[in-house]
Amino acid sequence: MLTRRRTLCAGAAALGAATVAAAITPGAGKQAPPPAAGAPAARRPLKPSEYRLRPLTGYGPPRTTPGRTPVRTEPLLRVSGRGRTMVLTFDDGPDPRYTPHILDTLARYEVRAMFFVCGEMAAAHPDLLARMADEGHVVGNHTWSHPLLTELRRSRIRSEMERTSDIVEKAHGHRPEWFRAPYGAWNRAAFQLGAELGMEPLAWTVDTLDWTTPGTRTIVDRVEDGAAPGVVVLSHDAGGDRGQSVRALRRYLPALLDDGYHLTVPRRQYA
Numbered sequence: 001m002l003t004r005r006r007t008l009c010a011g012a013a014a015l016g017a018a019t020v021a022a023a024i025t026p027g028a029g030k031q032a033p034p035p036a037a038g039a040p041a042a043r044r045p046l047k048p049s050e051y052r053l054r055p056l057t058g059y060g061p062p063r064t065t066p067g068r069t070p071v072r073t074e075p076l077l078r079v080s081g082r083g084r085t086m087v088l089t090f091d092d093g094p095d096p097r098y099t100p101h102i103l104d105t106l107a108r109y110e111v112r113a114m115f116f117v118c119g120e121m122a123a124a125h126p127d128l129l130a131r132m133a134d135e136g137h138v139v140g141n142h143t144w145s146h147p148l149l150t151e152l153r154r155s156r157i158r159s160e161m162e163r164t165s166d167i168v169e170k171a172h173g174h175r176p177e178w179f180r181a182p183y184g185a186w187n188r189a190a191f192q193l194g195a196e197l198g199m200e201p202l203a204w205t206v207d208t209l210d211w212t213t214p215g216t217r218t219i220v221d222r223v224e225d226g227a228a229p230g231v232v233v234l235s236h237d238a239g240g241d242r243g244q245s246v247r248a249l250r251r252y253l254p255a256l257l258d259d260g261y262h263l264t265v266p267r268r269q270y271a
């Protein structure tokens with residue numbers, strides 16, 4: 001099962017890159033536009049029946065529901081933030097052969113990152129999710145078994161996502177607020193179900209293509225060449241031999257910090 005998943009993972013990462021590259025339009029995802037179902041809706045006069053559905057919180061206009069997640073039609077490709085902010089993301093883990101080394105390097109430089117975990121890996125290694133929580137990292141949902149969602153029925157997509165959110169909550173302490181489709185292959189059901197589960201879709205800006213094991217130097221070059229404010233970097237901490245990914249991080253992370261980049265995790269922009 002794992003072997004099959006790895007094969008799929010490597011093979012279709014190219015598909016993921018192609019899908020996302022196609023989705024990049026000028027400014028797309030750069031500054032997430034405020035979701036339509038936000039504050040303006042609250043200013044709309046409520047029908048009498050709607051008042052009954054809302055708890056009384058005092059005088060003044062009714063408040064918007066915090067934490068409401070909009071249904072998007074494309075994933076976010078970068079993050080907004082002040083200055084030279086970048087986000088490092090690691091997919092498909094956790095894997096006890098590689099993830100601890102990545103966590104060690106992040107800890108050494110006091111940098112927080114995002115881990116898009118697969119539920120089946122998280123279930124096998126809850127200790128690594130607990131460590132991620134202790135060290136302030138954000139854990140996102142990368143489905144249970146890394147399938148190509150566009151080939152699945154809605155009910156199966158839901159269970160892939162829901163089970164993963166459940167296991168992440170158990171092991172990490174928080175339900176994921178971010179979702180990344182395997183191979184970057186989103187569809188409408190994935191956007192809708194992700195929003196229902198309270199998750200924003202996050203893709204990436206720079207793909208290290210580390211799963212092709214191109215050599216540590218090449219991975220380092222791809223990150224350093226792609227570095228820019230708002231960039232989200234995609235790497236992997238599982239799914240094959242990730243020794244190059246581990247070694248590359250030890251080189252590009254201090255280089256990015258020397259260049260004045262602030263490596264952090266994105267903040268959710270609630271409606």
Ligand SMILES: [Zn+2]
Nearest residue numbers: 091092182183
């Ligand atoms: Zn993946």
